[in-house]
Amino acid sequence: MGKAFQFYPEAASSFAGQIDNLYFFLVALTTVMTLGIVAVALFFFVKYRRRSDDECPEEIEGNIMFEITWSVIPLVVCLGIFFWGTNIYMGMVQAPPDSVPVYVVAKQWMWKLQHPNGRSEINELHVPLGQNTRIIMASEDVLHSFYVPAFRTKMDVVPGKYTSLWFRPTKIGTYRLFCAEYCGTSHAGMNGWVHVLSEADYAAWLSGNVANESMEEAGERLFTENKCNTCHAATGNTQLGPSLNGVYGKSVTLKNGRTVTVDDAYIRESIFQPLAKVVAGFNPVMPTYETQLNEQQIMQIISYIKTLKPVDGQEGGHE
Amino acid sequence: MSNDTSSPKVNYLNNDYSIKSWLLTVDHKRIAILYLIAISFFFLVGGLMAVLFRFELATPQGDLVSAETYNKLFTMHGMVMVFFFLIPSVPAVLGNFLLPLMIGAKDVAFPRLNLASWYIYMLGGTLTIFAAISGGIDTGWTFYTPYSSTYANTAVVTAGIAVFITGFSSILTGLNFLVTIHKLRAPGLTWSRLPLFVWAHYATSIIMLLGTPVLAITVALLAVERGLGFGIFDPNLGGDPVLFQHLFWFYSHPAVYIMILPSMGVISEIVAAFCRKRVFGYTFVAASSLAIAVIGFFVWGHHLFLSSQSVFAGMVFSFLSYIVAVPSAIKVFNWTATMFRGSISWETPMLYVLGFIGLFSIGGLTGLFLANLAVDVHLHDTYFVVAHFHYVMVGGVIMGYMGGLHYYWPKITGRMYNEFWAKISFLLIFVGFNLTFLPQFVLGQLGMPRRYYFYDAEWQTLNVLSSAGASVLGIGYLLPVIYFLYSLKNGKIASQNPWGAKGLEWEVADTPPDPHNFHEIPVVTEEAYAYAKEAH
Ligand SMILES: [Cu+2]
Ligand SMILES: [Cu+2]
Numbered sequence: 001m002g003k004a005f006q007f008y009p010e011a012a013s014s015f016a017g018q019i020d021n022l023y024f025f026l027v028a029l030t031t032v033m034t035l036g037i038v039a040v041a042l043f044f045f046v047k048y049r050r051r052s053d054d055e056c057p058e059e060i061e062g063n064i065m066f067e068i069t070w071s072v073i074p075l076v077v078c079l080g081i082f083f084w085g086t087n088i089y090m091g092m093v094q095a096p097p098d099s100v101p102v103y104v105v106a107k108q109w110m111w112k113l114q115h116p117n118g119r120s121e122i123n124e125l126h127v128p129l130g131q132n133t134r135i136i137m138a139s140e141d142v143l144h145s146f147y148v149p150a151f152r153t154k155m156d157v158v159p160g161k162y163t164s165l166w167f168r169p170t171k172i173g174t175y176r177l178f179c180a181e182y183c184g185t186s187h188a189g190m191n192g193w194v195h196v197l198s199e200a201d202y203a204a205w206l207s208g209n210v211a212n213e214s215m216e217e218a219g220e221r222l223f224t225e226n227k228c229n230t231c232h233a234a235t236g237n238t239q240l241g242p243s244l245n246g247v248y249g250k251s252v253t254l255k256n257g258r259t260v261t262v263d264d265a266y267i268r269e270s271i272f273q274p275l276a277k278v279v280a281g282f283n284p285v286m287p288t289y290e291t292q293l294n295e296q297q298i299m300q301i302i303s304y305i306k307t308l309k310p311v312d313g314q315e316g317g318h319e
Numbered sequence: 320m321s322n323d324t325s326s327p328k329v330n331y332l333n334n335d336y337s338i339k340s341w342l343l344t345v346d347h348k349r350i351a352i353l354y355l356i357a358i359s360f361f362f363l364v365g366g367l368m369a370v371l372f373r374f375e376l377a378t379p380q381g382d383l384v385s386a387e388t389y390n391k392l393f394t395m396h397g398m399v400m401v402f403f404f405l406i407p408s409v410p411a412v413l414g415n416f417l418l419p420l421m422i423g424a425k426d427v428a429f430p431r432l433n434l435a436s437w438y439i440y441m442l443g444g445t446l447t448i449f450a451a452i453s454g455g456i457d458t459g460w461t462f463y464t465p466y467s468s469t470y471a472n473t474a475v476v477t478a479g480i481a482v483f484i485t486g487f488s489s490i491l492t493g494l495n496f497l498v499t500i501h502k503l504r505a506p507g508l509t510w511s512r513l514p515l516f517v518w519a520h521y522a523t524s525i526i527m528l529l530g531t532p533v534l535a536i537t538v539a540l541l542a543v544e545r546g547l548g549f550g551i552f553d554p555n556l557g558g559d560p561v562l563f564q565h566l567f568w569f570y571s572h573p574a575v576y577i578m579i580l581p582s583m584g585v586i587s588e589i590v591a592a593f594c595r596k597r598v599f600g601y602t603f604v605a606a607s608s609l610a611i612a613v614i615g616f617f618v619w620g621h622h623l624f625l626s627s628q629s630v631f632a633g634m635v636f637s638f639l640s641y642i643v644a645v646p647s648a649i650k651v652f653n654w655t656a657t658m659f660r661g662s663i664s665w666e667t668p669m670l671y672v673l674g675f676i677g678l679f680s681i682g683g684l685t686g687l688f689l690a691n692l693a694v695d696v697h698l699h700d701t702y703f704v705v706a707h708f709h710y711v712m713v714g715g716v717i718m719g720y721m722g723g724l725h726y727y728w729p730k731i732t733g734r735m736y737n738e739f740w741a742k743i744s745f746l747l748i749f750v751g752f753n754l755t756f757l758p759q760f761v762l763g764q765l766g767m768p769r770r771y772y773f774y775d776a777e778w779q780t781l782n783v784l785s786s787a788g789a790s791v792l793g794i795g796y797l798l799p800v801i802y803f804l805y806s807l808k809n810g811k812i813a814s815q816n817p818w819g820a821k822g823l824e825w826e827v828a829d830t831p832p833d834p835h836n837f838h839e840i841p842v843v844t845e846e847a848y849a850y851a852k853e854a855h
Contacts, residue, residue: 009765019693023764026694030684037655038677044658045665045673048594055595055662059851062600062653070652071603071645078641078687085691086634092696093630108470142466143560145625145700149766152697156625158561159465160554163627176775180700180768182459184466185386188771290555 012171012196013151018088020152026081092153095166099134102127103215103299106157107140108183109190112296116303118214119206123192125177127169128202134166136264138295145181148194156181162265169196219304222297226289234308241286242279246310253280267302330733330831345430346834351416352731353437358404358412359800361444365399366796368392373755373789376782381773389772390457391473395447397460398478402485403444405716406574409581410492410527411440413723414520416731418496420824420832421514423505423841428498436488436495443485450477459770461571464552464563468544476545479538486535489577493527496520505823507843514822514847515591515604519584522608526573526580526615534570537563561626568619576615578712579679580608582719583650586675589726590654592820593669594661597848600653607646614643624695633692640690647683651676664818667741671722674749678714682707685760703763706756713752721748721799728803729813730824733831736810740802747795754788821848 011020048057102125105112114120127133137146139159146165147154150173155165179190197205213221223229233243242252251261255278260266269276271293274286293301331348341349372392375383384392415433419426427433450456454474458467467475500521504513513521540551541563550556552563591598598604620628620636628636654676663669685707688694698704728736758781767778774782816825824832827841 007761007765015693019697022691023688023694023697026684026688026691029687030681033684034677034680037651037680038673041655041658041673041676044655044661045663045669048658048661048663050595050662050664056851057594057596057660057662059597060599060660061597062603066652066656067600067603067649071649074648075642075645078644081687081691082638082641085693086637087693089630089633089692089696092693142470143463147700147766147768149697154625154696154699156627158627160560161627176766178766178768182463182466182770184470185390185457187390188381188386188768188773 010150010171010173010175011152012169012173012175013148013153014168014170015088015092016150016152016170018091022081022084022088025084029077092165095134095164096132099132099166101134101136103296103303104135104137104146104157105140105295105299106137106144106146106179106190108142109179109186111146111177111179111190111192114215114296114299115206116215117206118218123177125192125194126202126205127194127196128199129169129172129196130199132166132168134164136162136164136299138162138268138299140295142183143181144179144183144190147178147180148175149178150175151194154180162268169194172196172198215300215303216307217304218297219300219302222293222301223304226292228301231286241282244305245308247308248306254278255280255282255284264299264302267305268298271298271301328829329833330829331834332733332831334834343434345426345434347415347419347427347430347433348731348832348836350433350437351412354407354411354415354440357437357441357444358408361399361403362796364448365396365404366793368396368399370789370793372396373786375772376774377786379774379776379779379782386772387457388455390459390770391451391455393770394456394459395451398456398482399447400712401460401574402482403440403447405578405712406489407440407492408578408716408720409585409723410496410520410523410577411436413516413585413720413727414496414523414581415492417727417824418499418517418520419503420828420836421517421822422500422503422508423823423827423837423843424499424503425835425837427495428502429495432491433495436491439491440485440488443481443483443488446477446481446484450474450481453477461567462538462541462563463567464541464544464558464560465554468541468551468563469553469555476542479542479545483535483538483542486531489527490531493524493531496524497528500524505841505843511602512843512846513605514584515587515598515601515608516581516584518605519580519587519608522612523577523580525612526577530570530573530577530616533566534574537566537570540566561623561628564623564626565619568622569616572619572622573612573615575708575711576611578716579719580611582675582716582723583608585719585723585726586654586672588820588822589668589672589722590657591848591850592726592818593664593666593672594658595664595819595850596657596661597846597850598653599656599659600649601847603649604653607649610646611643614639614646618643618690621690621695624692625699637690637692641687644683644686644690647679651680651683666725666738666818667736667745668722668726668818670742670745671718671725674745675715675718675722678710678718678749678752682710682712682714685710697766698763700768701763702759702767702769705769706759706763709752709756709759713756717748721745724799724803726818728806729817730830730832732807732810733813734806734810735813735817736799736806737802740798744795744798744802747791747798749795751788751791751793751795755785755792756788758782758784758788821850 103114111123113125137157139157144157151167153165153167155163175194177192177194231241247262251259253259271289275284278284456473456478458471543549544551550558552558552560587598618640621640624633762781815830823841828836
């Protein structure tokens with residue numbers, strides 16, 4: 001927005017610096033290697049130009065030492081770059097446990113974002129400076145990709161599953177949010193802004209508008225509206241289906257003997273495809289809610305289930 | 320080996336002038352010409368689309384064409400260039416023409432199949448043009464699901480069938496080359512005496528034969544889902560969209576080597592002929608082609624780092640992608656070393672070798688950014704990727720293709736092209752290309768996503784540079800069309816071996832070759848590129 005011409009994108013997340021270091025190392029390597037090879041080639045080109053038509057240079061057989069040198073050195077350099085990058089990447093895939101979630105639903109051609117307290121936004125994201133923020137994403141239609149260049153982070157949004165990314169903003173400011181995976185006619189229009197605010201500004205922004213119900217409240221309402229509670233106890237004992245108190249984050253044994261951890265993806269799957277992974281001791285009777293609930297509502301229900309505390313002497317679902 | 324040019328000898332061009340003799344020919348040399356004409360046409364179509372959308376991108380807002388049209392333009396550009404130009408370019412034109420000549424054979428192993436390949440290619444091409452005018456296609460050349468299978472309202476199935484059909488032309492060419500190289504080598508032409516062009520085509524044919532069926536299956540599954548509603552890739556039907564990406568790139572990454580390996584083969588030939596030297600490290604250059612063909616099949620997942628593929632899979636694919644970089648580096652070093660103490664002649668083909676070395680180095684080295692798990696997170700799906708693969712494909716494939724076309728033009732037509740205009744054209748292509756794509760690396764690092772119809776105003780300067788470069792590049796490509804066509808009637812008559820090159824195709828076969836290539840079966844008694852042995 002009216003910014004001057006620049007060669008270097010803003011760096012505003014905790015891993016932007018690390019990635020840029022490697023990036024600039026690679027730029028230097030590319031420049032030095034390319035100029036080096038071209039310089040040598042041009043030097044030979046001029047120095048050994050044909051001076052007479054009957055010239056016949058002496059044969060030079062290959063040289064095994066040269067071959068080994070220019071195979072091994074690139075290999076070692078490549079492996080070094082591989083380990084360097086993989087090391088940074090390992091820090092990027094696992095969100096720290098204290099991350100605050102923001103739920104994102106992508107659809108042609110907009111971003112719908114919802115904070116745990118219920119505040120929702122479209123194509124705008126407000127986050128406080130220095131807070132570990134985890135973006136949990138689902139798509140209502142096709143592939144999209146959540147991309148904030150200033151944070152050096154990006155992740156595809158894949159219909160049919162949850163994907164996520166996390167970041168810690170390190171600089172107050174307003175940054176571009178793009179959809180990076182081609183998604184149809186208005187793909188270029190599927191973008192917005194990320195606002196990194198100071199602690200105080202963020203609090204003011206949060207309290208600015210709390211007319212909505214929180215995600216948990218919405219989830220609780222959906223839970224009763226859709227009659228989930230006829231089979232799944234939220235606070236009491238096991239009924240027709242596994243009770244859900246304290247179930248989030250636990251692992252449960254399935255009918256086929258395997259175990260699965262109750263996380264966002266498993267809950268989502270159990271609502272959309274209930275028969276895929278049935279908990280041991282229960283009958284496969286639950287119908288799918290694919291047509292009744294959308295991705296955003298599922299996220300609200302998950303937020304609600306997360307709040308359900310274990311009841312004494314009773315661990316829901318854990319048979 | 321006669322230099323008698325007074326009475327025109329019978330050759331493959333003048334033995335029969337009828338249209339029928341061209342359209343029903345089973346002569347590999349004439350089939351190569353048929354391919355040359357068709358491929359040049361598709362290159363022109365694909366290039367015009369690029370010029371159009373580069374004009375659109377000269378301003379940040381969308382103004383010249385609509386968003387729908389823009390999306391169709393870049394899709395058709397990618398599809399036409401990849402499937403109808405880059406993949407067949409070197410193998411179908413130069414490979415077809417030269418393989419039998421280089422190995423001392425009368426023709427390829429299955430001449431009729433060879434002609435069938437061309438007709439299949441034309442059928443696929445015609446269908447693609449039909450898809451373009453009957454609604455177009457807007458999925459990107461990658462056809463990612465579920466957009467392509469469910470949401471797009473364009474001629475996806477027609478385009479899919481076109482790709483499916485064209486794939487068979489590639490499979491048949493690969494099969495033909497493999498059998499030809501195995502079975503039809505002249506007496507004495509052992510594997511270790513094969514020209515590197517032949518080695519490169521051998522490696523390429525393996526990829527064509529093993530990889531292309533996967534592409535056919537993938538687009539067939541896509542058509543089945545879109546047409547019949549079977550759930551394969553769309554999660555609403557119980558499918559998996561990421562499965563499509565795995566299948567697609569299982570072919571499409573090795574396809575990069577289908578494009579680049581034959582071009583590398585051309586570079587080996589030119590560098591030997593214009594330095595009058597055996598290619599330095601012959602064995603390593605030959606073996607690196609095979610290494611690339613094999614390892615190239617195990618790196619496809621580097622296109623899926625952000626697709627929700629597992630982190631462990633990402634690590635393995637990243638690692639293997641770094642390994643596959645090494646054999647390409649070996650080739651570049653060996654070509655450069657070949658120039659050392661050579662006798663280097665400065666004609667246009669050699670300029671294309673220099674162009675290849677410079678541009679392909681940038682293309683290869685920027686691949687190291689994208690093979691990297693951490694850096695790819697930022698650069699994936701930005702203009703950096705667009706710049707990178709154009710450096711590989713234009714900087715690599717087209718440099719080799721153009722170099723080869725100039726080098727073999729006298730062999731193919733019996734005429735010399737105009738050296739002055741050829742050098743001007745090379746210069747325009749080289750400068751125009753860099754001007755088009757260097758700014759795109761910067762745009763990618765700044766965060767501009769690819770396939771964007773409009774963009775932030777601060778990126779205009781770089782986009783204008785890129786569009787200006789594309790115009791220069793366009794002129795650079797048009798010049799050869801003019802001077803090559805002009806040379807057909809007015810070019811200097813080529814001598815038997817105008818470059819003084821080694822090899823059966825130059826030393827034994829006539830220029831232009833006899834319809835049956837050789838008057839008698841040649842016997843090979845020396846290794847390839849034995850330049851020194853002859854003089855002393
Ligand atoms: Cu999108
Ligand atoms: Cu690849």
